[in-house]
């Protein structure tokens with residue numbers, strides 16, 4: 001028997017209401033903040049990601065699903081949503097329409113990671129990107145939108161962590177200070193951090209290993225190395241968040257896993273904080289569009305993992321509306337009744353009323369059992385007598401009560 005590949009999951013009908021709920025709240029929040037939906041392909045040229053996410057990042061070095069197609073093109077399954085949206089922004093000349101361009105997406109994301117609770121090799125993200133505006137007001141608005149989204153979902157006690165990792169001008173000074181600091185710790189770092197020291201210094205700060213965490217706590221803080229513009233930007237973001245009454249904690253170890261971030265970075269965490277628990281995160285990426293061949297264009301975005309939201313909705317026992325159930329099953333006995341049942345089902349569907357039509361030639365008892373199994377409220381029974389008299393027998397499943405009605409009255413009754 002085949003199984004779904006390790007780290008992937010089927011979303012079965014019984015779970016779908018969580019997903020539709022998240023999508024509807026996400027779409028609602030996007031409407032409130034003026035974001036429009038965009039869908040990009042599941043795979044892209046691999047270079048798009050290596051260029052933007054960064055050659056030294058875990059995603060690029062260890063986690064990308066890359067492959068060559070029959071023509072020898074190097075492609076990759078999308079390991080994140082921002083670079084494809086920026087590629088689309090440039091490809092379709094969205095730099096020529098009023099800025100910022102605000103886009104959102106639901107996308108399957110692929111990363112070859114070690115599967116565990118809340119961490120999969122295929123997961124889904126809801127993300128949004130606001131491209132073409134440098135003001136800290138937009139940073140605060142994106143964070144405000146993320147905050148409102150989790151509130152609208154009904155989640156409780158989530159918290160916001162904030163940091164600024166500076167820009168091209170000030171970050172090198174911070175990185176140099178980090179290298180000097182970590183050079184003195186080299187013997188005691190984990191294998192990954194020893195590599196990071198060379199290739200991805202900033203990521204030393206968010207290593208999850210306890211010893212490395214202690215070293216990271218004492219490490220030079222990016223906020224102490226910000227240039228004046230970055231420092232002012234960060235102060236504005238904090239002031240705007242306070243004005244919007246959004247509580248936050250500055251976490252100087254928050255750096256995020258992708259190289260393209262500049263200035264503001266943030267994450268939203270659920271109450272019980274585990275190493276891999278972030279509900280969502282984002283930040284500014286003021287150099288990315290330029291890196292992808294566009295003119296310098298500031299931008300900021302946010303993404304959240306939908307599986308983690310489902311986990312937290314369940315953990316917090318939030319009542320999520322069920323999807324509408326089918327109300328009516330049509331049972332029939334005999335060949336003529338079957339034709340009548342087909343006609344009736346077609347008529348009802350024509351009028352927008354969903355029905356389940358019995359197929360096969362089961363006994364009435366078996367058909368009623370089937371109807372019960374589907375959980376419908378009513379079963380319309382059509383037999384020889386009903387065909388002759390243009391009626392049907394309507395059975396209320398909960399009480400087993402039956403009444404004979406004119407077939408033409410069914411719609412009225414159901415409504």
Ligand code: AMP
Pocket residue numbers: 080111113118119120121122123124125257277278279280281282303304305306307308
């Ligand atoms: P990132 O693109 O790494 O910033 O991730 C954004 C959000 O997606 C995270 O905060 C998580 O909620 C979710 N996420 C990231 N990686 C995974 C994964 N492997 N499995 C499930 N959710 C994930």
